[in-house]
Structure formats: structure tokens, C-alpha cells
Amino acid sequence: xxxxxxxxxxxxxxxxxxxxxxxxxxxxxxxxxxxxxxxxxxxxxxxxxxxxxxxxxxxxxxxxxxxxxxxxxxxxxxxxxxxxxxxxxxxxxxxxxxxxxxxxxxxxxxxxxxxxxxxxxxxxxxxxxxxxxxxxxxxxxxxxxxxxxxxxxxxxxxxxxxxxxxxxxxxxxxxxxxxxxxxxxxxxxxxxxxxxxxxxx
Amino acid sequence: xxxxxxxxxxxxxxxxxxxxxxxxxxxxxxxxxxxxxxxxxxxxxxxxxxxxxxxxxxxxxxxxxxxxxxxxxxxxxxxxxxxxxxxxxxxxxxxxxxxxxxxxxxxxxxxxxxxxxxxxxxxxxxxxxxxxxxxxxxxxxxxxxxxxxxxxxxxxxxxxxxxxxxxxxxxxxxxxxxxxxxxxxxxxxxxxxxxxxxxxxxxxxxxxxxxxxxxxxxxxxxxxxxxxxxxxxxxxxxxxxxxxxxxxxxxxxxxxxxxxxxxxxxxxxxxxxxxxxxxxxxxxxxxxxxxxxxxxxxxxxxxxxxxxxxxxxxxxxxxxxxxxxxxxxxxxxxxxxxxxxxxx
Numbered sequence: 001x002x003x004x005x006x007x008x009x010x011x012x013x014x015x016x017x018x019x020x021x022x023x024x025x026x027x028x029x030x031x032x033x034x035x036x037x038x039x040x041x042x043x044x045x046x047x048x049x050x051x052x053x054x055x056x057x058x059x060x061x062x063x064x065x066x067x068x069x070x071x072x073x074x075x076x077x078x079x080x081x082x083x084x085x086x087x088x089x090x091x092x093x094x095x096x097x098x099x100x101x102x103x104x105x106x107x108x109x110x111x112x113x114x115x116x117x118x119x120x121x122x123x124x125x126x127x128x129x130x131x132x133x134x135x136x137x138x139x140x141x142x143x144x145x146x147x148x149x150x151x152x153x154x155x156x157x158x159x160x161x162x163x164x165x166x167x168x169x170x171x172x173x174x175x176x177x178x179x180x181x182x183x184x185x186x187x188x189x190x191x192x193x194x195x196x197x198x199x200x201x
Numbered sequence: 202x203x204x205x206x207x208x209x210x211x212x213x214x215x216x217x218x219x220x221x222x223x224x225x226x227x228x229x230x231x232x233x234x235x236x237x238x239x240x241x242x243x244x245x246x247x248x249x250x251x252x253x254x255x256x257x258x259x260x261x262x263x264x265x266x267x268x269x270x271x272x273x274x275x276x277x278x279x280x281x282x283x284x285x286x287x288x289x290x291x292x293x294x295x296x297x298x299x300x301x302x303x304x305x306x307x308x309x310x311x312x313x314x315x316x317x318x319x320x321x322x323x324x325x326x327x328x329x330x331x332x333x334x335x336x337x338x339x340x341x342x343x344x345x346x347x348x349x350x351x352x353x354x355x356x357x358x359x360x361x362x363x364x365x366x367x368x369x370x371x372x373x374x375x376x377x378x379x380x381x382x383x384x385x386x387x388x389x390x391x392x393x394x395x396x397x398x399x400x401x402x403x404x405x406x407x408x409x410x411x412x413x414x415x416x417x418x419x420x421x422x423x424x425x426x427x428x429x430x431x432x433x434x435x436x437x438x439x440x441x442x443x444x445x446x447x448x449x450x451x452x453x454x455x456x457x458x459x460x461x462x463x464x465x466x467x468x469x470x471x472x473x474x475x476x477x478x479x480x481x482x483x484x485x486x487x488x489x490x491x492x493x494x495x496x497x498x499x500x501x502x503x504x505x506x507x508x509x510x511x512x513x514x515x516x517x518x519x520x521x522x523x524x525x526x527x528x529x530x531x532x533x534x535x536x537x538x539x540x541x542x543x544x545x
Contacts, residue, residue, distance in 0.1 A: 030351030
């Protein structure tokens, strides 16, 4: 769980390109107008490593961030964050955060929160906190880089949580929020689409 | 543009600016009832500021927000400093530090020097023609709330039965788009709970027939409340029948449900100290900047009504505004708060 552990640095990893979410798909007209001409989602890339111990799945995310925003001391401050997104049922689109009867499940880590949050969504602006998310996470910031480990046991009970087990294949997506740029909600950088996920035996 | 939410009935308020003493009893009534918890220190869901002036948060009237021709207008989140930080005072030093004779009560060093009402009672204009008046602010419980439309999580809703606008703190993720979009800048961020919070029009009191605390405790009988469609209510008469109460900044397009009876003015003095008959101390242009051009019609109506009573006639409108009987102000929300069922 230590994001700075040398094992993570030497683990097989992949660097994924991130792009900004389209301003026109922000779920309120205000958010669209406010971000239309304002740069956001410029994180560029996130390095992903993953591992499991037979009982839980671990993702290690790391990305460049010039500023560490791990507390909200003023109304204008927002915290850095990251998300891991999975389709739960059907064939939901990543960019719409799922659709009716095609939910997605996200693991949401934020630098100012004590614990990560599991959320499910069936479309933009529809996220609700899931029960029984059973997530744990640890983040560390060093030399202009966030390193975050986020994990979940394979066996969990709750509604619309992604089913995960060794030997299974699926899909996964990632997102990063830069707190210093007031990024929150749909104002973020994400992978352009789902990526294949293979959990080895 | 999103459709404004449908409601069956709308509660509305009228604030008579001519009667406000600026005593902030309303402000403290609200503070002690709702915002005395951790993370709410800097919150004033109700505030009475001096106008012309910066208000709270400072310069809010220049920050934009709301709608123009139905299009959401971009604004920004005011900082804690602009809202006015809750000062920490040097109580230890004055009362317990054996330094009471040399020290005096003051904000601790390092505190922002400007509180929420840093220009309180500061007049505009030149003596002897200086003037100021008070602007009472709560959440406007708008018919077309910009906060509700801006929230990407649909965490803000308007109650169907009374039109009160509330933030669902279970759904709120503290994204603060509402704080940006509200043109009246009446929404605060709770740093402890990490959610946005604002005036709730004392809905637990309303539900039990009791007027909101800031209305009930106002010693100047400034505040009227009632359903806008209740023909018996003072609010209905003042807004719909006599039309002497106006919304603040109607050009912001949110259709606020707090209405103001604009202030009448004392006359100006000339260079010899003589009263200039028929003159007004508060410039009409300034009042128009707050309430739009309709303020001229309202002021003429009020002046004609005052002239009528000076001639010995009765005026139901002025009697209503004077509020000889406090129960007449509250549109039926007159139950004794002492009888309220309290949460256990």
C-alpha cells in the first residue's frame, strides 16, 4: 500500500495519455460557460501499475503535478484527485459516465479526504456513493509528482460494484483532477476510452 | 437554458427598508440558530449591510452570475477574506494574561483586518447631505435559481409545496458551482463538512407554522412573510396589489422571492443650510441600480400615500407597512416558537 515503495517503481507499468473532457459535455450550462475558454484537463499522462495478492487488487497511479493541493483552506481551493473507472453491466461509454441500466463504478481518491470513495453512475451528473465500497488508498507527493495506491478486495458486497477476480478480463479508465486549477466534477483529464484490463491468475 | 422548476406555491418575503435600524438582531438570530458549528464560523446566512457600500462578500454586486437573456453568466467563488473572516480575539491576553490594564480586546495579530461588515454605517455623499441605508440579505429562494441550474450533481432542489430552495447535503460534493452562479452570493462553503450551505428559510419552523427566526426576532418589524398567492397575506398585498415591493437586481434573471420596499429620502440642504423642498437625499440613479427603473413608480406611490395620511386620510398600505399588530406580517406563520417540536 506504500505508494513510494521501490516495488512499485520497478513493477511493470504503462503510461497512458490523458485528455480533457469536452466542455460541451459538462452537466450544467454554467459549468460549460465557465470552462469553455478556460484550460483544464492538461495533466497529459498518468503512469499505471497494478498488482494483486489473490485477495485484493491494487492500482498504483502516478502523475505530474506542480502543486500539492491536499487541503481546502479557502473557498476557492480544490484538492487534487484521481479516479479509476470500471463498467459494471452492459457496454456503457466512459465519456458519459455510463447510461441508464448500464452503470459504471468509480474509485475516487482525493488528497483532502481521509478515505477514497466508491461511487456508481448511470450518466453525467448522476454519481451516488455506493455502499460497501471497501476501498483503501494512500497517497504521497514528492518532487512534483503524486503517487497514489488505491485498492479493493476482490470479494465485496454492494449494489453496482464492479465484479473483480483473478483470471478475469474487463475494462478500466482513469481520471485526474488538478486542484490548483479548480478542477472538480466533470472538469478533469481522462483516458480517451476504456482500456483492456486483464487480471492474471 | 434549463426550465425553472415547477412549484405549487411560493413563499415570499418583503423587507421594508424604511424601518430597518441595522441592529443585526436578525443576523444573530440566524447565527445562533443555524451557523454556530465548526466550519460555519464565517457564515452569515442573514446579513444586513450598509449601502451604498461593498456588502458581503465585498463587491458582490460586481461579480456577475445569474442569467442574461436566459444564458448562465460566468462569475467566480468569493474568498473567505472577501466574505469576511471570523476573527479570533485575544481573550486570553485581556482576561487571563494578567495584562488586562495594558491590553485591549482586539482581533489577534495576523487576522484579516476587514470583517464581513467592514464599511458598516459609512455614508456616501458630502455632509450635510450624506446618506446611507441598510440592505437586508438572505437567500432569495429564487423562482429560477442559478445555483440549482449550475449544480452538476442535481444536489439543489426547490420544494414543490413552498418554493424553498435547499441543498441536499447528502448529494452535495462541495464542487461550489452554486457559489459561483448565485448572483446574490448567498452561498457559503463549509470547510469542515466540505459541502455548500445557505439560508434554509427556517423550513423546520415554517413546517410548524412559525415564521423564520430573522423575521420573528426583528425588533423593527421590517420583515413580512407569506405565500405570494395568499390574498390575505401582507406579502401578497404589498407585492401584487399595491406593487410597492421590488426584487433586488431583477436584471440577474433569477426571479428572486425576497422583495424590498425601497427607502424614502430626507431632503437635501442647500449651501445656506436651508431645506431644498421636494429634493431627495438618496440619488434615484443609485436606487435604480439596485431595483431597476420601476423603483421610481414605487417611490412616487409611497410618497402619494404618505401625503394622503398627512391630509388626514386612512391608508391601508401604510398601516400594513407600519404593522401595528405583528401577527399581520407573517401570513399565518404566527405560532409561538416556544411550542416547536425540537429534534431529539
